Amino acid sequence: MDYQRITLKPISGSLGAIVHGINMAEPLDDELYNELKQALLENLVIFLPDQEVTPDQQVAFGRRFGELHIHPFIPHLEGHKEIINLKVATGKKDTLRLANQWHPDLSYTDDPPLAAILRAVTIPSRGGDTMWVNLYKAYETLSEPMQEFLSGLSAWHDVTKTYRRQDLQKEGGAELYWNTFKKAPPTLQPLVQVHPETGRKLLYISELTTTHIEGLNPAESDALLQMLFDHINWKELQCRFYWSVNTVAMWDNRCTCHYAVRDYDEPREMHRVTVLGKVFN
Numbered sequence: 001m002d003y004q005r006i007t008l009k010p011i012s013g014s015l016g017a018i019v020h021g022i023n024m025a026e027p028l029d030d031e032l033y034n035e036l037k038q039a040l041l042e043n044l045v046i047f048l049p050d051q052e053v054t055p056d057q058q059v060a061f062g063r064r065f066g067e068l069h070i071h072p073f074i075p076h077l078e079g080h081k082e083i084i085n086l087k088v089a090t091g092k093k094d095t096l097r098l099a100n101q102w103h104p105d106l107s108y109t110d111d112p113p114l115a116a117i118l119r120a121v122t123i124p125s126r127g128g129d130t131m132w133v134n135l136y137k138a139y140e141t142l143s144e145p146m147q148e149f150l151s152g153l154s155a156w157h158d159v160t161k162t163y164r165r166q167d168l169q170k171e172g173g174a175e176l177y178w179n180t181f182k183k184a185p186p187t188l189q190p191l192v193q194v195h196p197e198t199g200r201k202l203l204y205i206s207e208l209t210t211t212h213i214e215g216l217n218p219a220e221s222d223a224l225l226q227m228l229f230d231h232i233n234w235k236e237l238q239c240r241f242y243w244s245v246n247t248v249a250m251w252d253n254r255c256t257c258h259y260a261v262r263d264y265d266e267p268r269e270m271h272r273v274t275v276l277g278k279v280f281n
Protein backbone atom coordinates (compact mmCIF):
# COMPACT_ATOMS: atom_id res chain seq x y z
CA MET A 1 0.00 0.00 0.00
CA ASP A 2 1.11 3.57 -0.68
CA TYR A 3 0.97 5.64 2.43
CA GLN A 4 0.13 9.34 2.17
CA ARG A 5 0.14 10.38 5.82
CA ILE A 6 2.60 8.08 7.56
CA THR A 7 6.13 6.87 6.83
CA LEU A 8 7.44 3.39 7.59
CA LYS A 9 10.90 2.05 8.32
CA PRO A 10 11.07 -1.76 8.62
CA ILE A 11 13.37 -3.04 11.39
CA SER A 12 13.88 -6.64 10.21
CA GLY A 13 13.35 -8.90 7.22
CA SER A 14 10.40 -10.65 8.87
CA LEU A 15 8.25 -8.15 10.73
CA GLY A 16 8.19 -4.80 12.54
CA ALA A 17 8.33 -1.21 11.32
CA ILE A 18 8.85 2.19 12.92
CA VAL A 19 6.00 4.50 11.95
CA HIS A 20 6.19 8.29 11.88
CA GLY A 21 3.30 10.67 11.33
CA ILE A 22 1.05 9.65 14.23
CA ASN A 23 0.26 11.74 17.30
CA MET A 24 -1.59 9.51 19.74
CA ALA A 25 -2.68 12.50 21.80
CA GLU A 26 -5.01 13.56 18.98
CA PRO A 27 -7.98 11.65 17.57
CA LEU A 28 -7.19 9.64 14.42
CA ASP A 29 -9.18 10.75 11.38
CA ASP A 30 -10.43 7.99 9.07
CA GLU A 31 -7.56 8.25 6.57
CA LEU A 32 -4.91 8.06 9.29
CA TYR A 33 -6.77 5.24 11.02
CA ASN A 34 -6.90 3.23 7.80
CA GLU A 35 -3.22 3.79 7.05
CA LEU A 36 -2.24 2.75 10.57
CA LYS A 37 -4.41 -0.35 10.39
CA GLN A 38 -2.89 -1.27 7.03
CA ALA A 39 0.64 -0.69 8.37
CA LEU A 40 -0.15 -3.07 11.22
CA LEU A 41 -1.64 -5.77 8.96
CA GLU A 42 1.41 -5.59 6.68
CA ASN A 43 4.13 -5.33 9.36
CA LEU A 44 2.47 -7.20 12.29
CA VAL A 45 4.09 -4.92 14.89
CA ILE A 46 4.58 -1.18 14.55
CA PHE A 47 6.49 1.25 16.73
CA LEU A 48 5.37 4.82 17.33
CA PRO A 49 8.18 6.92 18.84
CA ASP A 50 7.78 10.05 21.00
CA GLN A 51 4.22 9.49 22.24
CA GLU A 52 4.13 11.47 25.48
CA VAL A 53 0.50 10.71 26.22
CA THR A 54 -1.64 10.55 29.36
CA PRO A 55 -3.30 7.29 30.39
CA ASP A 56 -6.65 8.70 29.18
CA GLN A 57 -5.16 9.46 25.76
CA GLN A 58 -3.72 5.93 25.49
CA VAL A 59 -7.15 4.51 26.38
CA ALA A 60 -8.87 6.76 23.81
CA PHE A 61 -6.36 5.70 21.13
CA GLY A 62 -7.00 2.03 21.91
CA ARG A 63 -10.79 2.47 21.84
CA ARG A 64 -10.54 3.75 18.27
CA PHE A 65 -9.64 0.17 17.27
CA GLY A 66 -12.18 -1.71 19.37
CA GLU A 67 -13.46 -2.48 22.84
CA LEU A 68 -10.74 -2.72 25.49
CA HIS A 69 -10.00 -5.73 27.66
CA ILE A 70 -9.97 -5.67 31.47
CA HIS A 71 -7.30 -8.13 32.63
CA PRO A 72 -8.40 -10.74 35.22
CA PHE A 73 -4.96 -11.14 36.90
CA ILE A 74 -2.42 -8.45 36.05
CA PRO A 75 -2.70 -5.29 38.22
CA HIS A 76 -4.09 -2.23 36.46
CA LEU A 77 -2.89 1.33 36.68
CA GLU A 78 -4.62 3.10 39.55
CA GLY A 79 -7.76 4.81 38.28
CA HIS A 80 -7.49 3.20 34.83
CA LYS A 81 -8.82 -0.32 34.76
CA GLU A 82 -8.20 -0.67 31.00
CA ILE A 83 -4.45 -0.14 31.43
CA ILE A 84 -2.37 -2.96 32.81
CA ASN A 85 0.76 -1.88 34.58
CA LEU A 86 3.70 -4.15 33.77
CA LYS A 87 6.12 -3.04 36.43
CA VAL A 88 9.39 -4.66 37.44
CA ALA A 89 11.20 -3.28 40.50
CA THR A 90 14.98 -3.04 40.80
CA GLY A 91 16.84 -6.28 41.28
CA LYS A 92 13.87 -8.59 41.10
CA LYS A 93 14.74 -11.58 38.92
CA ASP A 94 11.96 -13.19 36.94
CA THR A 95 13.17 -16.73 37.57
CA LEU A 96 9.72 -18.15 36.85
CA ARG A 97 9.99 -17.32 33.15
CA LEU A 98 6.68 -15.67 32.39
CA ALA A 99 6.71 -12.95 29.72
CA ASN A 100 10.15 -14.24 28.71
CA GLN A 101 8.64 -17.19 26.91
CA TRP A 102 7.07 -16.88 23.45
CA HIS A 103 3.34 -16.14 23.69
CA PRO A 104 0.43 -14.27 22.20
CA ASP A 105 -1.45 -12.42 24.94
CA LEU A 106 -4.42 -14.21 26.48
CA SER A 107 -4.36 -17.22 24.16
CA TYR A 108 -5.87 -19.16 27.09
CA THR A 109 -9.17 -17.29 26.70
CA ASP A 110 -11.94 -18.25 24.27
CA ASP A 111 -11.57 -15.02 22.30
CA PRO A 112 -7.96 -13.81 22.48
CA PRO A 113 -7.63 -10.06 21.86
CA LEU A 114 -6.73 -8.79 18.42
CA ALA A 115 -4.12 -6.23 19.37
CA ALA A 116 -2.08 -4.74 22.19
CA ILE A 117 -0.76 -1.20 22.57
CA LEU A 118 2.23 -1.00 24.90
CA ARG A 119 3.91 2.25 25.99
CA ALA A 120 7.35 2.45 27.60
CA VAL A 121 7.12 4.56 30.77
CA THR A 122 10.39 3.64 32.50
CA ILE A 123 13.12 1.63 30.82
CA PRO A 124 16.42 0.24 32.11
CA SER A 125 19.65 1.90 30.94
CA ARG A 126 20.38 -1.25 28.95
CA GLY A 127 18.48 -4.40 28.10
CA GLY A 128 14.75 -5.00 28.49
CA ASP A 129 14.16 -5.43 24.75
CA THR A 130 11.03 -7.06 23.41
CA MET A 131 11.04 -9.58 20.55
CA TRP A 132 8.24 -10.63 18.21
CA VAL A 133 7.88 -13.60 15.88
CA ASN A 134 5.94 -13.73 12.61
CA LEU A 135 3.50 -16.67 12.89
CA TYR A 136 2.61 -16.56 9.18
CA LYS A 137 6.25 -17.25 8.37
CA ALA A 138 6.35 -19.87 11.10
CA TYR A 139 3.61 -21.73 9.23
CA GLU A 140 5.02 -21.09 5.76
CA THR A 141 8.49 -22.40 6.69
CA LEU A 142 7.13 -25.80 7.80
CA SER A 143 7.16 -28.59 5.21
CA GLU A 144 3.94 -29.27 3.34
CA PRO A 145 3.35 -32.68 5.01
CA MET A 146 3.79 -31.04 8.44
CA GLN A 147 1.45 -28.16 7.48
CA GLU A 148 -1.16 -30.70 6.47
CA PHE A 149 -0.73 -32.78 9.61
CA LEU A 150 -1.06 -29.78 11.92
CA SER A 151 -4.06 -28.41 10.04
CA GLY A 152 -6.34 -31.00 11.57
CA LEU A 153 -5.16 -30.47 15.14
CA SER A 154 -5.94 -28.21 18.08
CA ALA A 155 -3.87 -27.54 21.19
CA TRP A 156 -4.85 -26.73 24.75
CA HIS A 157 -3.86 -23.33 26.17
CA ASP A 158 -3.75 -23.24 29.96
CA VAL A 159 -2.58 -20.26 32.03
CA THR A 160 -1.74 -22.55 34.94
CA LYS A 161 1.14 -23.93 32.86
CA THR A 162 3.00 -20.97 34.38
CA TYR A 163 2.66 -22.49 37.87
CA ARG A 164 5.65 -24.51 39.04
CA ARG A 165 5.91 -27.36 41.52
CA GLN A 166 7.55 -24.91 43.97
CA ASP A 167 4.46 -22.65 43.81
CA LEU A 168 2.11 -25.54 44.50
CA GLN A 169 4.07 -26.69 47.53
CA LYS A 170 3.89 -23.28 49.21
CA GLU A 171 1.18 -22.60 51.80
CA GLY A 172 -2.02 -21.86 49.88
CA GLY A 173 -0.31 -22.66 46.57
CA ALA A 174 -2.69 -25.43 45.54
CA GLU A 175 -5.74 -23.24 46.30
CA LEU A 176 -4.28 -20.41 44.24
CA TYR A 177 -3.67 -22.84 41.37
CA TRP A 178 -7.19 -24.24 41.57
CA ASN A 179 -8.76 -20.77 41.78
CA THR A 180 -6.84 -19.68 38.68
CA PHE A 181 -7.84 -22.87 36.89
CA LYS A 182 -11.52 -22.23 37.67
CA LYS A 183 -11.31 -18.53 36.79
CA ALA A 184 -9.56 -19.19 33.47
CA PRO A 185 -10.17 -22.79 32.42
CA PRO A 186 -7.99 -24.14 29.58
CA THR A 187 -9.21 -23.56 26.05
CA LEU A 188 -8.63 -25.35 22.75
CA GLN A 189 -7.14 -23.37 19.86
CA PRO A 190 -6.51 -24.70 16.32
CA LEU A 191 -2.77 -25.01 15.63
CA VAL A 192 -3.26 -23.65 12.12
CA GLN A 193 -5.49 -20.61 11.86
CA VAL A 194 -6.59 -18.27 9.09
CA HIS A 195 -6.18 -14.59 9.89
CA PRO A 196 -9.65 -13.04 9.62
CA GLU A 197 -8.43 -9.89 7.83
CA THR A 198 -5.47 -10.98 5.69
CA GLY A 199 -6.75 -14.50 4.91
CA ARG A 200 -3.22 -15.87 5.46
CA LYS A 201 -2.56 -19.10 7.34
CA LEU A 202 -0.50 -19.02 10.53
CA LEU A 203 0.87 -21.33 13.21
CA TYR A 204 -0.84 -20.50 16.52
CA ILE A 205 1.18 -21.61 19.51
CA SER A 206 2.35 -20.35 22.92
CA GLU A 207 5.41 -21.59 24.72
CA LEU A 208 3.94 -19.99 27.86
CA THR A 209 0.52 -21.66 27.88
CA THR A 210 0.26 -24.46 25.27
CA THR A 211 0.22 -27.69 27.26
CA HIS A 212 -0.70 -30.49 24.86
CA ILE A 213 -2.21 -31.34 21.51
CA GLU A 214 -5.68 -32.81 21.59
CA GLY A 215 -5.90 -36.44 20.40
CA LEU A 216 -2.17 -37.25 20.46
CA ASN A 217 -0.41 -39.51 22.94
CA PRO A 218 1.47 -37.52 25.62
CA ALA A 219 4.89 -38.47 24.21
CA GLU A 220 3.81 -37.52 20.66
CA SER A 221 2.35 -34.26 21.88
CA ASP A 222 5.45 -33.34 23.93
CA ALA A 223 7.81 -34.06 21.04
CA LEU A 224 5.74 -32.19 18.48
CA LEU A 225 5.24 -29.16 20.73
CA GLN A 226 8.98 -29.01 21.46
CA MET A 227 9.68 -29.05 17.73
CA LEU A 228 7.20 -26.18 17.20
CA PHE A 229 8.61 -24.15 20.12
CA ASP A 230 12.09 -24.59 18.61
CA HIS A 231 10.70 -23.61 15.21
CA ILE A 232 9.25 -20.25 16.36
CA ASN A 233 12.56 -19.60 18.11
CA TRP A 234 14.22 -19.41 14.68
CA LYS A 235 15.82 -15.95 14.55
CA GLU A 236 14.98 -15.42 10.88
CA LEU A 237 11.27 -15.26 11.80
CA GLN A 238 11.76 -12.58 14.45
CA CYS A 239 12.50 -8.96 15.20
CA ARG A 240 13.96 -7.38 18.34
CA PHE A 241 13.26 -3.86 19.57
CA TYR A 242 15.24 -1.68 21.97
CA TRP A 243 12.87 0.66 23.77
CA SER A 244 12.99 4.41 24.37
CA VAL A 245 10.73 6.14 26.88
CA ASN A 246 7.39 7.08 25.28
CA THR A 247 7.76 4.69 22.38
CA VAL A 248 4.56 2.75 21.79
CA ALA A 249 4.48 -0.71 20.24
CA MET A 250 1.25 -1.94 18.72
CA TRP A 251 1.09 -5.56 17.62
CA ASP A 252 -1.40 -7.81 15.87
CA ASN A 253 -1.96 -10.42 18.58
CA ARG A 254 -3.58 -12.85 16.10
CA CYS A 255 -0.43 -13.55 14.08
CA THR A 256 2.51 -12.86 16.42
CA CYS A 257 4.06 -14.13 19.62
CA HIS A 258 6.24 -11.87 21.72
CA TYR A 259 9.01 -12.36 24.26
CA ALA A 260 10.09 -9.82 26.89
CA VAL A 261 13.85 -10.24 27.32
CA ARG A 262 14.62 -10.34 31.06
CA ASP A 263 18.24 -9.22 31.10
CA TYR A 264 18.09 -6.11 33.34
CA ASP A 265 18.24 -5.24 37.02
CA GLU A 266 16.80 -1.75 36.93
CA PRO A 267 13.17 -0.61 37.15
CA ARG A 268 11.04 -1.06 34.05
CA GLU A 269 7.43 0.05 33.67
CA MET A 270 5.18 -0.42 30.66
CA HIS A 271 1.49 0.47 30.25
CA ARG A 272 -0.63 -1.74 28.01
CA VAL A 273 -4.12 -1.47 26.62
CA THR A 274 -5.51 -4.54 24.91
CA VAL A 275 -8.05 -4.42 22.07
CA LEU A 276 -10.74 -7.08 21.93
CA GLY A 277 -12.51 -8.46 18.88
CA LYS A 278 -11.91 -10.60 15.80
CA VAL A 279 -11.39 -7.70 13.38
CA PHE A 280 -10.69 -3.98 13.72
CA ASN A 281 -13.51 -1.44 13.93
Ligand SMILES: [Fe+2]
Pocket residue numbers: 099103104105258
Ligand atom coordinates in the same frame (compact mmCIF):
# COMPACT_ATOMS: atom_id res chain seq x y z
FE1 LIG B 1 2.59 -10.57 26.74
